[in-house]
Amino acid sequence: MPPAAGAAGDVGYDDPWYDALASGWGEAPGHVPAGTVPAARQESEEKAAADIYLQVQRSQAFQEVRSSYRRFVVPAVAGFLAWYLAYMIAATTAPGLMAHPVAGAVNVAMLAGLGQFLSTFLLTWAYARHARLRRDRAALELRWDTQELTRGVRGGAV
Amino acid sequence: MTGNHQSLALMLFSVFVAVTLGITTWVSRNRRGSAEEFYAGGRLFSPMENGFAIAGDYMSAASFLGISGLIALYGYDGLLYSVGFLVAWLVVLFLVAELVRNCGRFTLADVVAARMRERPVRIAAGTSSVTVSVLYLVAQMVGAGSLVALLLGRTGEAAQAWTVVGVGALMIVYVSLGGMRATTWIQIVKAVLLLGGTIALTVLVLIRFHGDFDRLLTTAADRSGHGPAFLAPGLAYGGDWTARLDFLSLGLALVLGTAGLPHILSRFYTVPTARAARRSVVWSIGLIGGFYLMTIVLGFGAAAIVGPDTVRASNAAGNTAVPLLALDLGGGADSTGGTVLFAVVAAVAFATILAVVAGITLASSASVAHDLYASLRRRRGTPRSEVGVARIAAVGIGVAAIALGLLARDLNVAFLVGLAFAVAASANLPVLLYSLFWRGFTTRGAVWAVYGGLIPALVLVALSPVVSGSPGSLFPGVDFQYFPLQNPGLVSIPLGFLAGWLGTVTSAEEPDAAGHAETEVRSLTGAGAV
Numbered sequence: 001m002p003p004a005a006g007a008a009g010d011v012g013y014d015d016p017w018y019d020a021l022a023s024g025w026g027e028a029p030g031h032v033p034a035g036t037v038p039a040a041r042q043e044s045e046e047k048a049a050a051d052i053y054l055q056v057q058r059s060q061a062f063q064e065v066r067s068s069y070r071r072f073v074v075p076a077v078a079g080f081l082a083w084y085l086a087y088m089i090a091a092t093t094a095p096g097l098m099a100h101p102v103a104g105a106v107n108v109a110m111l112a113g114l115g116q117f118l119s120t121f122l123l124t125w126a127y128a129r130h131a132r133l134r135r136d137r138a139a140l141e142l143r144w145d146t147q148e149l150t151r152g153v154r155g156g157a158v
Numbered sequence: 159m160t161g162n163h164q165s166l167a168l169m170l171f172s173v174f175v176a177v178t179l180g181i182t183t184w185v186s187r188n189r190r191g192s193a194e195e196f197y198a199g200g201r202l203f204s205p206m207e208n209g210f211a212i213a214g215d216y217m218s219a220a221s222f223l224g225i226s227g228l229i230a231l232y233g234y235d236g237l238l239y240s241v242g243f244l245v246a247w248l249v250v251l252f253l254v255a256e257l258v259r260n261c262g263r264f265t266l267a268d269v270v271a272a273r274m275r276e277r278p279v280r281i282a283a284g285t286s287s288v289t290v291s292v293l294y295l296v297a298q299m300v301g302a303g304s305l306v307a308l309l310l311g312r313t314g315e316a317a318q319a320w321t322v323v324g325v326g327a328l329m330i331v332y333v334s335l336g337g338m339r340a341t342t343w344i345q346i347v348k349a350v351l352l353l354g355g356t357i358a359l360t361v362l363v364l365i366r367f368h369g370d371f372d373r374l375l376t377t378a379a380d381r382s383g384h385g386p387a388f389l390a391p392g393l394a395y396g397g398d399w400t401a402r403l404d405f406l407s408l409g410l411a412l413v414l415g416t417a418g419l420p421h422i423l424s425r426f427y428t429v430p431t432a433r434a435a436r437r438s439v440v441w442s443i444g445l446i447g448g449f450y451l452m453t454i455v456l457g458f459g460a461a462a463i464v465g466p467d468t469v470r471a472s473n474a475a476g477n478t479a480v481p482l483l484a485l486d487l488g489g490g491a492d493s494t495g496g497t498v499l500f501a502v503v504a505a506v507a508f509a510t511i512l513a514v515v516a517g518i519t520l521a522s523s524a525s526v527a528h529d530l531y532a533s534l535r536r537r538r539g540t541p542r543s544e545v546g547v548a549r550i551a552a553v554g555i556g557v558a559a560i561a562l563g564l565l566a567r568d569l570n571v572a573f574l575v576g577l578a579f580a581v582a583a584s585a586n587l588p589v590l591l592y593s594l595f596w597r598g599f600t601t602r603g604a605v606w607a608v609y610g611g612l613i614p615a616l617v618l619v620a621l622s623p624v625v626s627g628s629p630g631s632l633f634p635g636v637d638f639q640y641f642p643l644q645n646p647g648l649v650s651i652p653l654g655f656l657a658g659w660l661g662t663v664t665s666a667e668e669p670d671a672a673g674h675a676e677t678e679v680r681s682l683t684g685a686g687a688v
Binding site: 050051053054056057062065066069073076077080081084087088089091092093095098099101104105106107109110113116117120121123124125127128131136139140142143146147150 | 234235237238241242244245247248249251252253256372373375376379386387389390391392395396402405406409413433436437439440443444447450451671672673675676678679680682683684685686687
């Protein structure tokens with residue numbers, strides 16, 4: 001057993017809800033998580049780390065990343081789901097409308113179906129562009145800052 | 159189908175098996191045996207590699223043969239399927255891929271358990287993931303069995319059974335020896351082969367019609383005997399209102415289910431960052447979208463060149479439309495070109511099934527070892543290495559899938575795939591979205607969301623016409639059919655979301671604000687991601 005689970009044993013081996021599952025039990029030696037701190041210290045450190053996440057969550061920089069993500073994703077999800085559902089409902093309930101010819105053999109249904117492909121490609125492109133230009137840099141900075149803070153709390157043992 | 163086709167197809171397929179086994183031995187030559195290595199391939203794949211692997215994981219034989227077959231028989235209604243399969247990727251890209259990559263380590267349960275009491279949540283999410291994977295796996299095994307009967311002549315039930323056993327044995331070897339690294343390379347090779355084959359056939363169809371898509375459609379419509387109705391929705395799903403609702407139910411399951419498929423989620427852990435996960439989804443949307451666009455050409459091409467009657471005579475479900483089209487495009491049944499193209503299509507279809515089953519087996523062995531075994535094992539028992547458990551789980555799941563595949567070989571493949579998507583959308587998606595986005599979500603809500611989607615989905619299927627009460631059902635002799643739809647999604651997906659909400663508002667537990675802050679910060683920034 002890796003030391004992390006051993007330290008967990010000190011906390012209470014019989015508590016059914018306590019677990020060190022996420023710490024990668026039984027991994028090969030040489031891959032040992034640095035968790036050999038005494039249990040009491042570990043607990044207070046986890047509390048401090050939780051405070052850091054709350055603090056980052058309240059920070060201006062994080063709020064901006066989050067609202068930038070939401071401003072794109074919420075309308076986009078609502079839009080494509082509505083467009084997809086409208087397409088499916090039209091296909092099942094209004095085949096007459098869908099069969100209306102447009103040009104040659106191409107009818108409304110064919111255009112709508114190809115439109116679904118097109119809108120999917122366009123939204124994918126728009127999302128990737130938005131994330132690259134508006135979010136990636138700020139998120140990366142926040143990532144290093146947050147990791148810096150938690151590393152400070154955990155005494156360099158992250 | 160003459161002996162020539164068979165031996166050439168078998169030869170090409172043997173080459174594929176030899177190459178993939180070579181890959182498996184090569185990548186596992188100096189493995190360290192860590193969980194990181196086994197489940198996530200060391201997390202060092204590039205976005206392009208992972209994009210091809212995702213596409214290889216997702217484009218099953220059901221889409222290659224099934225959708226183009228449906229288009230060949232029913233025209234436009236087959237196209238509705240491919241739209242659902244593609245649009246689903248927007249849900250994955252916008253809401254799931256990056257956030258899951260940032261928060262989790264190997265499985266869906268990692269993301270949810272991070273801010274909940276770990277044990278009950280892991281058991282719930284692990285159970286539903288394994289259920290989805292087994293359903294999907296059985297669908298692929300049944301597909302493999304019937305494919306061999308179709309492509310290599312009607313060699314009877316024994317050949318079908320041996321194919322299922324052989325596919326199962328190969329996939330156990332790939333997964334338990336090679337882990338994620340071998341599985342990924344097999345999927346990449348398969349994606350390249352499948353796309354290459356599809357592009358070649360599409361170009362040949364378009365050349366046949368001198369690049370005139372309009373004439374292709376008109377010819378297909380004339381040949382079908384339905385006229386313009388062939389190019390509009392309604393031939394397959396336009397019957398009574400039950401059939402229409404059933405189709406809406408399937409459409410909902412398709413678009414929401416992809417984001418809950420465990421083998422798709424586990425692919426995001428094979429790249430180093432969330433940005434790489436996003437770029438791999440962009441790659442895969444391009445590849446998958448292009449592929450489905452080409453299946454439209456192939457489907458209408460099969461209707462125009464081979465004709466729906468010939469297709470139906472060969473296989474009632476239309477699964478042989480593309481192989482027959484290949485035979486014709488190559489120059490007919492007795493020509494060298496026809497033989498070669500037919501054999502290529504057959505070998506690609508086999509390769510497709512092998513790559514897909516390997517991906518699913520790996521994901522479900524991760525759920526068993528990382529979630530279920532880790533939560534349920536006896537505390538004082540001898541600890542085993544997690545990877546060792548996962549290898550054993552892969553063997554166990556493989557054996558179970560072989561057995562179920564043999565039992566279920568008369569079930570419709572498309573139905574089984576639709577069912578797997580419905581269960582994924584009902585049991586996995588609500589809990590995933592709630593725990594990523596809802597501040598007040600609690601442990602009880604998480605557990606209820608999983609079981610509140612999983613149990614209704616399975617019960618509704620048991621009460622549906624698929625299982626009893628109609629001539630085509632699993633037990634035609636008895637009648638306990640109380641639910642009219644074949645696909646439970648329309649009811650069970652809202653129930654999953656409702657149960658998660660209900661469990662949360664009725665739970666006495668205070669929502670863990672710090673846990674939510676950690677999940678939110680980590681999911682959007684990647685802080686502390688492994």
